[in-house]
Amino acid sequence: MASAVKIAPSILSADFARLGAEIQAIEAAGADLIHVDVMDGHFVPNITIGPAVIKALRPHGKKPFDVHLMISPVDPYLEAFADAGADTLTVHPEAGPHVHRSLQQIRKLGKKAGVVLNPGTPIDEIDNLMDLVDLILIMTVNPGFGGQSFIESQLPKIEAARKRIDATGRDIALEVDGGITPQTAKRAIAAGATVLVAGTAVFQGGPSQYAANIAALRG
Ligand code: DX5
Ligand code: ZN
Numbered sequence: 002m003a004s005a006v007k008i009a010p011s012i013l014s015a016d017f018a019r020l021g022a023e024i025q026a027i028e029a030a031g032a033d034l035i036h037v038d039v040m041d042g043h044f045v046p047n048i049t050i051g052p053a054v055i056k057a058l059r060p061h062g063k064k065p066f067d068v069h070l071m072i073s074p075v076d077p078y079l080e081a082f083a084d085a086g087a088d089t090l091t092v093h094p095e096a097g098p099h100v101h102r103s104l105q106q107i108r109k110l111g112k113k114a115g116v117v118l119n120p121g122t123p124i125d126e127i128d129n130l131m132d133l134v135d136l137i138l139i140m141t142v143n144p145g146f147g148g149q150s151f152i153e154s155q156l157p158k159i160e161a162a163r164k165r166i167d168a169t170g171r172d173i174a175l176e177v178d179g180g181i182t183p184q185t186a187k188r189a190i191a192a193g194a195t196v197l198v199a200g201t202a203v204f205q206g207g208p209s210q211y212a213a214n215i216a217a218l219r220g
Contacts, residue, residue, distance in 0.1 A: 006186075007033035007196045008215050009067050009176065013049060014147045014200030020054070021061035027203065030211035034067040036178070036198045038144075039082070044073035044096050045145040052078070052085040059086030067136075069117065069178065069198075071144050072096065076103055083110040091115030091138050094126050104133040117178070119143060120152050124161040131169055136196075137162050141189070142179030147200040151180030156192050163193025183217040190220065 010032045015023035024035055037055060042048040059066065065088035072078065073096040082090055090107045092115070094100040100116065107114040115136035116127055120143055127137060139159050142149040159177060166173045176196035177189045186197050203214050 005195065006190055006219060007174075008203070008218055009034035009036040009196055009198045010203040010211075010215070011036040011038055011147065011178070011198050011200035013038045014204040020058055023204075023208075024058060024062040026208045027211055027215070028062060028064055030208075031215045032064060032203075034065050034196065035062050036200075037066055037068045037087075038200075039068060039070050039072055040145065041072040044093070045071045047145045052081040055082065055087065056085040065089065067091070067115075067176075067196075067198075069115075069138070070096075074098075076106060079103065079106050080110060083107070083112050087112060089113040089115050089136055091117050091136060093117050093119065093144075095119050095122060101130060101133065104130060108133065115174075115176070118158070120155055124158050124165070127162070127165065131165060131173075134173060136174040136176055137166065138176040138178055138198075139194075140179055141177050141181070141185070144179075149180055151182070151185040156188060159189060159192035159194055166193075181218065183220065186218045187220050 010027045040047045040049040067089045068087035069091045092103045104114045113135040116134050117138035141151050141155045174196050175194050177194045178198035181197050181199040182202050
């Protein structure tokens with residue numbers, strides 16, 4: 002299982018003045034996906050980037066862009082993010098109002114659809130969405146900032162998500178996001194995660210360390 006795990010560096014921890022070069026550097030260092038954290042200062046207490054920046058960055062990367070939308074409302078912007086070059090669009094039911102409709106719209110736009118749960122949200126929230134998702138993301142920190150500590154109580158939730166995915170017989174990715182280090186990565190993988198998002202743990206030390214940092218997360 003460990004060798005199959007995918008690493009999705011979060012560019013939230015990259016040098017924002019050199020984002021194109023940072024994406025090239027993490028791809029050369031072994032990144033499998035590019036995780037893009039979109040924040041609106043409303044659903045989460047931080048503001049990051051929007052579709053125009055993703056569009057400008059897209060030619061700098063060859064790997065899929067895994068776009069995590071922490072915005073409310075989300076529906077009016079799905080098409081703009083799809084057009085900007087996102088490959089997966091992941092939405093929060095907590096951002097409302099109709100997560101089922103948002104997932105349908107993402108599929109209609111021809112993109113992979115992801116659902117993401119905050120630490121305080123029970124796993125049952127995904128029960129009526131399983132047929133619409135290509136990815137389930139379990140937040141292991143409260144969304145908004147990089148550099149926070151992994152919330153241990155989410156491990157049983159990762160296991161519960163794994164059971165639900167296995168019951169479908171479909172190839173749904175199980176991603177974790179927040180506080181991932183070589184130590185917590187092992188525990189998340191043991192709980193059933195197949196994709197690890199990591200900001201701090203990938204970008205610390207600068208470009209010369211990216212390959213070693215990514216390798217350390219694979220265990
Ligand atoms: C938090 C973001 C994460 C964050 C992860 O809202 O969704 O992707 O950047 O950062 P680290 O790996 O530093 O916890
Ligand atoms: Zn994220």
